Amino acid sequence: MTYITEFLKTFEEQYMVSFFILLGTLLVLLGANALLGKRIKKLEDLKIRDEKSVKALALPALRFIKRIAIPLLFLASLSLFLNSVSFAEGVHRIVQIVFAVIMTIIIVRSVNKALELSFSKYFEKEYANREHEKNLKPLLSFVKLLLWVIGFLILVSNLGFNITTALAGLGVGGIAVAIAAQGILGDLFSYFVIFFDHPFALGDFIVFGDKSGVVERIGIKSSRIRVLSGEVLIISNSDLTSSRIHNYKQMQRRRVVSSITIPYETPIEKVQKVTGFIKDAIADVKTIEGVLCDRSHFQTFGASALVFETVYYVPSPEYLIFMDVQQEINLALLKKFTEEGIKFAYPTQKIFTVPV
Template sequence: MLDQLNEYSFLGNSLFVYLRAIIILLCGLIVVSLLHAIIGHRLKRRSKSGEEGNRWWIASTAFNRIIVPLLYIAVIRLSIAGLVVNEMLNKVMQGIVSAIIAVLAVRAAIFLLETSLRKYAQKTGHEEDEKRIKPLLSFISFILWVTAFIFLLDNLGFNISTLVAGLGVSGIAVAIAAQGILGDLFNYFVIFFDRPFELGDFIIFDDKMGIIEKIGIKTTRVRTLSGEQLVVSNSNLVNARLHNYKRMERRRIVFRIGVTYQTPASQLVEIPGIIKGIIEEVDGTQFDRSHFQGYGDFALTFETVYYVLSPDYLIYMDVQQRINLDLFRAFEERGIEFAYPTQTLYLRSQGMEVFEQQNGLEKEP
């Protein structure tokens, strides 16, 4: 029987060789299908929910998208390995296999990259990162497909040196012409990974301030306090000295008050304690210090430092307003006078002394 099969040939191969190739192909397809069904079903069953499910989902997707197609290609390649074909058909078959492998390699790289970025976004806990991943993936996918196409042409025997040189010159020209756009694009990556600010953050940069409203590939939208939308390039924001008030854990407040020089020494000693008691009665504050700082031109100055345990500016203003009102009432009850700019002028004329005091002339005999 085998001798009879070896006697007949077609396109340079005996029927036995064709039969062997068919048997290897069918057996290989059956084995791969069984592996796909069994392993794929188990991976799919374990990729349900939770952190562990996410890992199994990655394994299941990688198995179905990458490993199974590679196994099918290996079976086909193994089945036709014993066939004798002409050089042209062999090159065509190698080209098809190379193209399929290149596509699978790019898909695998994109899948791994997408999975890594999504895990990074989940780890940071920011929902907006899910949207910002898409433009990153689109740009990187384009680079990967172009690179894979060039390597595929080189593998098929094409001379790509001219193409690479042309792309290099064209790339340099495009980079020079669009260096601002490319700079904003790469600074978008910096913003994504370094996170100097996020949506909803209140920032101050240069002489501008506002709330981050949208982060784009080239520009970032900032809603200013006066209401208009400020469009700023990503490069300007990354290179600017930026104050992010949203990430301030607490606000340090320094304020000064002045009392008149006619205030008795006994009351001067009491003032730091009065201020301390008022601040400690306000919720959400932490008293630091209060001291008689020095002698001013028209006032005895006290400096006080305390913390508002919230970065919210409105809360800070409410706290400071309450402290100011309570301080005013406390000084009013004790007869302590706040100082304000005054001048004292002394004039001497023929033994007479005229006293000018508190922004007006008052003559006394």
């Protein structure tokens, strides 16, 4: 009761003006906070209705002011007020403790809000992966909890308590946990590699090792790949990132190398026309526009036939489109060769016998 009496006496005699200034500042900040809350809600409603406007661009700034700037302004005004007054020794200690608690809460809360705003801002972008957003939310909660623990330890240290022993214990315990969970931590760091480096995303067709399939889920510890045979392959993120990955979804066009063979008995005038027939078949593709012939040549004399090699590009990464294009080209060549009387070669072997 003595401390309270001294505290009230100090205010009545010297610091009533400073107190009312602090109170007025607090009321202004609370009013601004309420107005910003209404404005933010209105802009969020506009965003839900997909109404794009210049005002919607101010939404992140308003969130920053409401959740971070205003609490920090209050902390600054409280600090100025406390620096402008002096208290009795016992009261001063209580004020220091209360101010340290308020400062810790506001600073840690502001840092957490900044993380939330950065998180939500990133996943508001069109290219952001919603599955990653779901996976990262528990991790974000863990980081926020860790910040509160760090803030609490700093507060306790500033209040004069010795936390060296506690920190040493936490350090030893942390090392033990890290050793026991190094596999899990490895998968977690691999998840961060996938998240930030984007070697593949959901829906991508990838080939790694002797496996290939479509990415269906990317988890914090493991990923799920729908392989070509139909089953789901569950593989740890560390195993996946340590492999060489071929990502066919990010391929802008597919390079195709094709070979055909014709018999040695084919007349030379027909042999000379083969590359022209191949180029015409590629140019006439109807499956997709933009199929481009890079080259077509009489490559070599094979063991039992003349070999023609052709390279062309399909402007799509889709495997089914590639197969449709190849089928259309093959049918066109089969029809043209039949009309021209050109046969396709197949492995043959001539055996010469010498009469004895």
